[in-house]
Amino acid sequence: MKILTVIGARPQFIKAAAVSRSLQHRVTEIILHTGQHYDKNLSKVFFEELDIPNPTYNLGVGSGTHGSQTGEMLGKIEAVLIKEEPDWVLVYGDTNSTLAGALAAAKLNINVAHVEAGLRSFNRRMPEEINRILTDHISDLLFCPSDVAVQNLKKEGITKNVVIVGDVMADSLFYTAEKAAQKSKIIETLGLKPGNYYLATVHRAENTDDPHRLKNILEAFVALDAQVVFPIHPRTSQAIENYNFDLDLENSNIKFVEPMGYLNMIRLEQSAKMILTDSGGIQKEAYWLRVPCVTLRDETEWVETVESGWNVIAGGDKERILHIIRNYQVPEEHPDLYGVGQVGQEIIDCLIEMSD
Ligand code: UD1
Ligand code: UDP
Numbered sequence: 001m002k003i004l005t006v007i008g009a010r011p012q013f014i015k016a017a018a019v020s021r022s023l024q025h026r027v028t029e030i031i032l033h034t035g036q037h038y039d040k041n042l043s044k045v046f047f048e049e050l051d052i053p054n055p056t057y058n059l060g061v062g063s064g065t066h067g068s069q070t071g072e073m074l075g076k077i078e079a080v081l082i083k084e085e086p087d088w089v090l091v092y093g094d095t096n097s098t099l100a101g102a103l104a105a106a107k108l109n110i111n112v113a114h115v116e117a118g119l120r121s122f123n124r125r126m127p128e129e130i131n132r133i134l135t136d137h138i139s140d141l142l143f144c145p146s147d148v149a150v151q152n153l154k155k156e157g158i159t160k161n162v163v164i165v166g167d168v169m170a171d172s173l174f175y176t177a178e179k180a181a182q183k184s185k186i187i188e189t190l191g192l193k194p195g196n197y198y199l200a201t202v203h204r205a206e207n208t209d210d211p212h213r214l215k216n217i218l219e220a221f222v223a224l225d226a227q228v229v230f231p232i233h234p235r236t237s238q239a240i241e242n243y244n245f246d247l248d249l250e251n252s253n254i255k256f257v258e259p260m261g262y263l264n265m266i267r268l269e270q271s272a273k274m275i276l277t278d279s280g281g282i283q284k285e286a287y288w289l290r291v292p293c294v295t296l297r298d299e300t301e302w303v304e305t306v307e308s309g310w311n312v313i314a315g316g317d318k319e320r321i322l323h324i325i326r327n328y329q330v331p332e333e334h335p336d337l338y339g340v341g342q343v344g345q346e347i348i349d350c351l352i353e354m355s356d
Pocket of ligand 1: 009011036037038094096097203234
């Protein structure tokens with residue numbers, strides 16, 4: 001059996017690594033990198049650290065508006081699919097690379113398997129929400145991380161070939177956590193005291209493209225009682241530079257650092273007193289690592305983490321963010337969520353079974 005994996009953005013490398021590791025020569029995998037993320041610390045570092053095989057194809061699409069970026073991917077992926085004739089195209093998550101991969105395959109009547117299917121924010125202003133709805137509706141096999149995801153699909157009439165497998169990001173995290181704790185020296189390099197800093201990431205369009213909201217978030221960080229380590233996505237650094245806020249960020253408690261490799265990022269998560277983020281993946285990692293998380297969005301797809309009390313939705317208002325951080329109470333319970341690290345294996349087993 002031949003699988004063609006389409007990936008292009010940071011979290012997809014982390015997700016796909018878990019599946020690639022589980023192939024064990026039972027399946028031939030061709031990796032196609034769209035080139036959506038291209039900076040070394042948003043792309044290559046993950047291939048190196050997670051032992052992902054080099055992509056056979058790198059389309060070098062790069063950045064652009066949604067239509068032009070997705071459109072360029074679509075045409076170029078189609079050409080590869082015609083040449084490679086895979087049995088399955090495997091797509092991950094909800095980026096423009098996900099949608100382009102799924103659509104190119106579906107139009108050629110090639111089977112599409114969607115990993116991380118059924119997630120919904122119910123906010124169609126998010127580009128990711130459009131990508132995931134469309135991808136789910138043209139997929140032939142849908143791998144869901146949770147029962148809520150299965151129910152979301154059911155409400156949209158999708159019930160065939162829907163499988164709960166858990167979340168592949170758990171595989172990568174559990175595979176890496178011990179290595180990160182032993183090998184990463186990032187705590188020492190940044191001169192941090194474990195348990196005495198906040199870890200922040202912000203990259204969602206709803207925050208970076210809204211100056212008022214981004215300023216509120218930064219003002220909340222500046223008002224906190226400890227250092228805020230902030231590995232900054234290029235989109236966010238560009239936004240901060242463009243908006244030219246009247247904030248003295250250079251002399252503040254915010255420690256801006258380059259986007260981290262995976263090992264260093266996990267190490268920073270492990271020792272943070274709290275994580276402040278709008279990332280999807282990091283909300284779950286915080287949960288698995290039992291670190292309190294405050295989500296800088298108005299909603300989340302990962303509702304189970306909020307129900308558990310380990311994640312709190314804070315939106316983008318300074319006072320509300322600060323109120324939530326200052327009044328946070330660690331819950332007593334920590335139920336298992338989204339699987340315990342065998343998801344890549346289950347996905348491969350299921351694909352093989354479907355193809356028999
Ligand atoms: C994308 C995904 C988002 C995901 C995120 C993971 C879409 C619509 N969005 O958002 O769902 O959470 O990746 O990090 O697919 N840039 C660089 N170097 C790079 C890549 C990007 O400087 O290697 C800059 C460019 O100015 C670019 C901007 O970041 O315009 C945004 O990049 P893009 O890939 O369009 O979206 P992300 O915000 O990264
Ligand atoms: N991540 C990383 N370095 C960073 C920021 C994030 O390795 O500087 C990892 C993080 O640990 C998680 C994934 O990237 O595994 C999340 O990706 P991101 O936040 O870019 O996207 P999202 O999950 O929101 O789609």
